[in-house]
Amino acid sequence: MIKKSSYKDFKIYYKVEKYKELAKKILDKEYLVIFEYKNTERNYVAKIEVNGSYYVLKSPKAETVIPQRKLQTMFKKGEALTSFFNIDYAIKSGLNLFIEPLSVMVRRGVFLKESFILMEYVEGKPIKTAEEIDEIMNIVEKIHKMGIYHGDLNTSNFIKAEDSIKIIDTQAKREKFWYFKRGYDILTMKNDLLVLEKKYEVEKKYRVNRDLGYSLAYFIKNFKKLSLVKKVREIKVKLRTKGWKV
Secondary structure, three states, X not given: OOEEEEEOOEEEEEOOHHHHHHHHHHHOXXXXXXXXXXXXXXXXXXXXXXXXXXXXXXXXXXXXXXXXXXXXXXOOOXXXXXXXXXXXXXXXXXXXXXXXXXXXXXXXXXXXXXXXXXXXXXXXXXXXXXXXXXXXXXXXXXXXXXOEOXXXXXXXXXXXXXXXXXEOOOOOOEOOOOOHHHHHHHHHHOOOHHHHHOOOOHHHHOOOOOOHHHHHHHHHHHHOOOHHHHHHHHHHHHHHHOOOXX
């Protein structure tokens, strides 16, 4: 059961009391940064140490700096809290396939102002072989059958831990009625660099239901490949480097 507590200007969400106390230490900045995986205006992810133990700390900053994303937080929980609830649901449903969130810290007014998600740290290696992609596709089929999609399905968002392959960097959102998001997952995976390098045939391993949702995902995916669309996206990237909130 996910519980909620207040500390300073934040709401802390947790399941186990010790992780509430860990969250307080995070907010008090009583931790040591071991390694920063990502540190941009839009996202922060780091391996940290607290009381001799390692964790992963993430702050999804894009939804507090990009106007359209920020506006959405007026009506939504935000990425960190959504991930916590959704992965908790998946684990309770028997899908022990995710790097588990331990606590979430959220500060908000009308809009989300700041959020952090504290996750377990799992020692592991990147995916490298076709056999490991096979395992990933088995995992994808399992979560898709539960109506759960990844949202950014590529081999770099999985990690080979000591005993199994685990999913990372997902909000584990669900869709009920069609295969738009799940279809988009598969289409994204087909363009993964390792998949292309290994000439791995994704849909020979798992062929997603090709309904109207899949057809729409296919159309959007190919629309994004148009030269004009690519040019617009390149302009957006350049504007972001200059400090534009787009």
